[in-house]
Amino acid sequence: MRVAIAGAGNVGRSIAAELVENGHEVLLIDKNPRAIKSDTLPQAEWLLADACELSSLEEAGIDSCDVAIAATGDDKANLVMSLLCKTEFGVPRTVGRVNHPKNEWLFNEVWGVDVAVSTPRLMSALVEEAVTVGDLVRLLTFHEGAANLVEMTLPGDSPCVGLRIGDLDWPGDVVLVAIIRDGHAQAPDTDGTLETGDELLFVTAQDYERQLADMLSPRRGGIAVANLATGTPRVGTI
Template identity: 60%
Template structure:
């Protein structure tokens, strides 16, 4: 997968390293001479240009990228980059960093954003996850609110201990995508048993979240 990252500051470089370790091809686009440091991440492709300029993105070959990550420290820049990537270059997936939580409402499909990442919201979610065992925690909003990535940690004891994944009466529009158990990441199969302490990650719309809570606590529907 080829990934373009607008902004090669500390955040952009950290993302680039993670993606390169995952075997992806990375292009870093940076306007500032101070942050343009090809030697810092030699395996990445570096472009010194303004990611808000259409001609610069054309020269960089953005149309060949599968993902654009707008990771600058300026929300206005991230919105413009997202819009150009989606509307002018048809980049399949656009992820944008939200620096000011007050501007988060702008990061929607109208600006070309598929996923908006707000650090304050993610930190708050992590705190909730740490203290609210057994309750549903919303980690991330996907597709402009059409669905959320939500997490729940099964308490100890749990009425679901020993049950199989197939026994979960999940709402039709919700999906269990992974189970974190100890240091393991489990891709759930129908016959996998559930254990106390399992961290379960679901993708579900808001209207299905209450039913997920009932399922986790083994309550009947309705």
């Protein structure tokens, strides 16, 4: 997969290093000459250019990229790059870094952003996940709000502990997509059982969240809204 990253600061370089290690082709773009440190990541391509200009994106061959990541420290620049990549070059996937929480509402499909990543949101979600055993935590909202990715750490007093997964009748269109047990993710096995402390990941419409929470943890039944991002995630992409 070919990925373009605007912003070659600490955040951009860290993302690039991870992607290169995973075998992806990476192009780092920055308009600041001091940010071009090709010796730190020689496996990546480097381009001194302004990612907010059409000519720069053409020079970068942005239309050949599968993903464009706007990771600068300027929200305005991240929005402009995302919009140009999506509308002018048809990049299939755009990811926008949100630096200031007050700007989160702008990072959506109107500005060409498929996935918005907000550090404050991410940190709050991790806190919620750590302290709310038995509460349903909303991690991510898919495109247009049709479905959410939610998580619950199963409490010991849940009526579902010890039950066969295939015998559980989930409400509505709820789908159990993964179980994290002892730090390892696994696909749900219909012949397997749920255990205390399992982290359960579901995809569900918001209308069924309350029923799901009551089913898994009727004494608590809380729902913590801690969105990590909004977008239309695809398997195998960022």
